Each structure stands twice: as structure tokens, then as C-alpha cells.
Amino acid sequence: MRIPIETFRLPNGLFVTLSEDHTAPIVAVNLWYHVGSANEPPGRTGFAHLFEHMLFQGSADVDANEHFELVQRAGGTLNGSTWLERTNYFETVPSNQLELALWLEANRMGKLLPAMTQQKLDTQRDVVMNERRWSMDNQPYGTWMEKLPALCFPAEHPFHHSLMGSMDDLKAAGLSDIAQFFATYYTPDNAVLSVAGDFDPAEARRLIETHFGPIPRGKGKPPLPDMSLPPVFGQWKREVVPDDIMLPRLFLAFRSPAFGTKEYYAASVCGAILGVRNGSRLRRRLVRERQVAADASAFTYDLAKGSDLLVVDVTARPGIPAEQLEQEVADEIDVVVRDGIETADVERAVALIQTSFVSAMQQAGERADRISLFATYFGKPEMVNEELGHYEAVTHDRVNEFIRERLDENNRASLLYVPRDAESVELVSAGAEADAQ
């Protein structure tokens, strides 16, 4: 399958991609701003994400909470999300509502600030603090989302700090921060707009020029520091996290090649071999045969700057202590490093990747999002049509090369969650032993 892509750039710098598909009367509008938590200055962690919330609070011609209402009244779905390297906003609407979606995005890109008030900021700050409690603080293992990057990236690196932000930093954010952040990053020359689905390209172009054309270009954004890192950690980094949980769980991370590079695809296939679906190596060995794990999976962060992370995520079966879990996982990885993987492993992984790619591309919203991703990170939306070819070109030799270079002991970071009660029991008994001596 080939996804059609047409591109153009407005004089103000906005990069636009159009992908037609008239199967159903549906169109997706997808806007990526090239700003994420990595761009936050010290003392302002969580700001990119808080800002995402503020973009749903209205603009010059849209009342508070009207953004959601207007899209839903039009029969559309919508949301936004924040990541380390980007923030995106998207809606899928009936195709006769394309102009509404474009107008809404243009209105908040061009005229957000007149609508910002202290009251809106205070409310969204409360909402975000509740989101933090809900997704991290009151959720077993929830803190892994901020602890793993903190463990894997050096303190001064832009990927080190928490995306959700600290409560203190969130409390300190004021309206002037909002204004400055907006002026710096929410500009047409720092954004990619993708439209996918049922539309007429000439008409779409006209609408985009009408609504986005008048928005002035930005004044440029501060450059990110050098993000490059050595290919390996150079040690086995370890952190043990006592948490209110019942079963130990291990996140074992490996520094790996940046998203989009040729080497990335071998790393991604390696991840699928280790931990995607029932036939994967870790599921078969640890869940099915050894029965020491209740679940096992693997994934990549898909970071495009500097280096990426490949992460193995394994939860213990009841009765398996944390130390044993870590040892069992490490032993399996050691076997993979020692013996390598085979052609059949690669074939299984690539076949699954093919099916899930084609499945995802059925949806206009997914197509638009994937195109925006390649356009934002690399300026090359056509990479969406090259992805499967890159996967199909991965050989077992290349995966084994990746394994030799990246999976051994000098490139591991383990974040090990242990039940708090078990730990206190251990501490007590360790203390008793010390007393006895």
C-alpha cells in the first residue's frame, strides 16, 4: 500500500501535507508543534503539557470549553498530547466540516493570548495536578514514566526531567510564562499541518491559505543543547523503587539508535522479537516456560534526537522476589547476547509489524499523525511510505550486530519496583542481623 502525499509551505513557514482518501466522508486535521518537554527551561518542568491544556481553553473567537463543543457538535473526535519532542492537536470530522477544524486550529495558533485569563490557568493547573495524581501518584508503578528517563539521561540532558512536571514548578507557572512560551513555540514556522481523508486538494489549500496565511512567522526558538550521547551507558545503572504494589516489576532500558536512523529499525525489530505478542522471546521463556513472570513486553521510545531507548518491561509472578526477577530477565538477555537471534525470529517480528502498520493506516487520524511525525522530525513526510521497506530490509545479522553492541552489561539501566511492605520487612530483618553482630 502507498499513502499519497502532497506538500507545500506557506510564506509564513507553515509546512502542510495533504493525503487524499475518499473511502468514507471523513477527514483528519493534525497539527504538530515542534516543542515538547525537552524545550522546557529549568524550573518550568511540566510547562509544555500544561500549555497543551490551555489550548483547549478558547481563543479570540472561541469561548472557554467551546473548542471541544464545536468539534463534537460537528460530529468529530479530538484531543491533544504532549511528548518529549513535540505537542500535537488533532481532530477527525465529517468531511463537510473540514473548514471548521482548520479554522479552530488557526484561531488558537493566531489568537490564543487575548483569551487567556488567570482563572483559566488556575483551573487547568488543578486539572493537571489531578492528572498527575491519577496517572502517576495514585497508580501502581505510575512513577516509572518520570523515573526511567531520569535514570537513563544525564541530569543536564533535555530528556532527563519529568514531562508531567513537578508540583512546585506547576504552581510557579504564571500568565507571563504562558505568553512567552506561546510567542516562542506556537508559530507557523514551528508547526506541521497534515490533512488526511476525504477532501478536494485545491479547496483544502485555499482554506489553509485563508485561515493560516495571515498568522505571522515566529522570531525563532532557542536551540536545544547538543543532545548527542555516547552509544552506551558505560555501566549498569540501577534504581530500586519501593512502591505501594503487590508484585515486583522491572523496566530494563538500553540506550539505542535514534528514531528514523537505519540502525533504529534493527533495534525496533529486536524489541518485537523480545517482547511483542505471545510468541516473543521473553513471553515464551519467562511467562510460559519458566513461569517467573506474569507479563513481559518491550517497546522503544522513538526519540529522534541524540539517542533512543529500548525498554523491556517484565512483571513478576506472585512469589517471585524482585532480585530473582531481575536475575531471570538478565539471564535471558545474556542468552540472547551470547547466542544471537535467528532469521525466523526476524520474520515473525516483521510480519507482525506489517500487519499492525496496515491496520493503523486504515484510520485517517493515524495516517495524518504518522505523516506529521516524519514531516516534523525530518522534514520528510514521504518517510511514512518507506517505513515498511526499512523493516523488511532488516536481516538477522543486523539485529545481532545491534544486540552485540547494545544489550550487554555496560548498556543497561534497571528500574526495579519492589513492594513497599516487602522492603520494610527486609530492612527490619537486615537491621536485626546488624544488631546481632
Place this chain on the structure above:
Amino acid sequence: MTSTAIDKSVRPKPGAPREYHFPHFERRRLDNGIELVVASVTKVPLVTVAILTDAGAACDASGHEGAAQLVAKLLLEGTINSDGAELAERFERLGASIDAQADWDSSSVTMTALSEHLPAAFDLLGEVMRTPAFRIREVERLKGERLAELLQLRAEPRGLADELFSRFLYTPSSRYARPEGGDERSVASIDREQILSFYQARYLPGGATVIVAGDITADRAEELTRRALDGWSGAAPGRVVADDLPARLDRAVHVIAKSDAPQSELRIGHVGIARSHPDFFAVNVMNAVLGGLFNSRINLNLREVHGYTYGAFSGYDWRRQAGPFVVSTAVKSDITDAAAREVLLEVDRIRAEPIAADELSLATSYLDGVFPIRFETTASITAALAVLVVQGLPEDYYDRYRQRVRAVTVEEILKAAQNHLHPQSMQMIVVGDPSAVRAPLDKLGFGPITQYDTLGQPSA
């Protein structure tokens, strides 16, 4: 707030809508009783196949709850020909993603594969349905995994609130009062013999439906189905009807103690109505206004006006018998009572006075407009056809859906709220810190408060 300053005339008007029809589907009956439903959609070279059997969790024998889910999952853990590891490998080398599950009303094995691999993958699917091995080792392992899941739940406030909500909602003898996947005692009691006899009694082609959606013709789908399921025989098993009586008719508060919890997981609701109820459309639209949409009354009140929560929603769980109606949210511990009060006020308000025309049009135009977006994938079309089959909906249900939604009136909504929301028999479940929530909830005066531990045993 500043609505007077907003010039609404600058907003774009929609163009003429393009017509949309739910994918055409064909139904056929095969010799061994299997019903075949095929929707040909040719956008991408992909096909989803689901095999449904009348073997949902409602069929679990008393004391052995969880058997239906174990049987469904065990289908993928080995056939007479292949052990579990080899079976997974055979599917995945074809790129076929396959999952099996049992919900309340049916069990399903669902597979998605690229068209080029479909014939081989379909044959394997047939092998799974016809010749599961149920090896003791795999039975015991899956039981262990379910017990691990239950153990995890004790520390997971969200899942715990959902599970205990059902327990406090339904009369103890109701299947709906127990978790779909069974509890510690019932799962431990299930052995291979029970698994095998459940399979033999309920996995019968006479009660089975094969749904195929994607890049395939009905004739080809029939050919592949016949080939894959050749030799599978048996008439439809009898229908099992779940008891859906409530545990009590008066209000009560159930506090599940999780000390030092930074948030309270809150569930407020009661036994709802069956999917087949004639008020389905009015109730669905009423719920959209109350708490089904982002801009619903409950979410706007709790999240956008008060900043109490990241989100608050209400919903009916549609089953053959009456599933729960529940309002769900997570709020900071110290405003648990205030959040509960706002939820109750919203329930009272929608029962007391007609909703505004504007609110009705938001809900109906959303449900109407979003309809085509719900069926972009072979998997979602398959799921929609499964609902049609399992709930016995009319053949033209999806063709008439949008018209039925648009026809709902303000009066019908008021009536639906008055008839199907029951503030006097609501149960409130709070998973949270008792030292922070008990006294304020007591003052709220909703109902008698009982405190439990995370296993649901009364405590303190």
C-alpha cells in the same frame, strides 16, 4: 465568561454532508449451523475474522466463576497438533494478531491478518476452535496469571473500585456481582475437567457466528470458513440468563480503605437496564448530556468549573440483562464529599427539568456525526457486527441508527432520566483514605457508611 465579546458570525458553516452507509453485510447459514456474516470492505489488503460462541461469563457455573474466560484464553494455548509456544509462532509467522476473550454475553476469538496470509491463518483459527488441547500445565499457568491479576488489583485503586462497585451493586447470588474473570476462590476451584466440559457444552457451531470483514468476497469467506471448520458439529446450547437483581434498594456508602491515597476513586450508580430495552436511544442520548461527552454536565462541572478532577464520566454497560449505570471519577481526597455532592446534584437536575435544546442538539449531532468515524477499520466493523449478532439487534439497526438518534426529543430525555436514573437507590463506592473521607461523607448524609479492606471484607 466572555461570551458576549465573541463574534460567532466568523465561524465557518459546514458544506453539504456526503452520504454514508454502514458497510453492506451478508448473512448465510452453513450446514453445521454456523452463521456467517461478511462485510466486504476493500480499502486495504486486510481481513478481520471473529468467531463468536454463546459461551460468555454469564454461563459460568456458580462457584466456578472465571471458567468462561479461562476457556477462551486457553484456546490460544495449544491444540492437539501444536503446543502453546508453537501455536503462537505459527500465527505470528503469518503476521496474524489473534486474541481470545469472554465477556458477559459471548466469547470471541478475533484475528486480523493481511489478505495474502488469510487462508493459512484461517485454517489455524479453525484448528484452535475445533481441537484445543487444554493441557494441564497451561490450565494451571493461566489460573496463576489470573490470580496474579487479582493480586495486582488490591493495589490498583481504579480497577479495585470498578470490581467492588459490581459486588456491592448486585444481589450476591447474581453472576454480575462477581468479576468477569472470577475471584481467588472460584478460579482456584476450576480444574481441567471443568474446562473441558464447559468447552464441550458451549463451543458448538449451532450457536456460533463467524464474522468476516475486509478485503474478501462473501463466497470466498464461506469457502474458507467451511474449510477451516469442517467437522465441527453440535446444535446451539441453551441460553443462560443472568440474574440482574440489585443488592439493596436504599442508598449506602462503601469505603474501601487505602490509607494515604492522594486521590479517591469514586463510583456512584445503580443497576441499569438491558440492551434490549425500548428506551435504549433516549437513555443513550440522556447519558451523553449527563456524563457521556467531554462537554457533558458532570465533566464540565467537576473538571472545568471546579478543577476537582482530570475527568468525570457516566455510562451504561449494555448487556443482555441489566448492566450497571455508573458515574466514575478520581478526585483529590479532601474534596471527595464535594465532588460526590456535585454528581448527585447533576443527577437530580436532569430528572427535575427538561434539558436545553442546545444540549440535546450537541448530544444528537455528535452521536449522528461521529457514526462514520466509528467504522474506519476492519476490527471496528467486526466489533459492530458482533454487537448486532450477540444482542439480537434488527438487520437494519446500523442503517437506522442515525435517524433514531436524531429523533430523540427533550421530553423523551426527561422521561428517560426520571425512569432510568434512581437517586434513591444509588450505591457510592470510594477507594481512598478513610481518615480523609469518612467524616465529610458522613456529614454529606448520603447513606450509611461501611468500611472494607481491599479484599472487600468489612473492617474498622
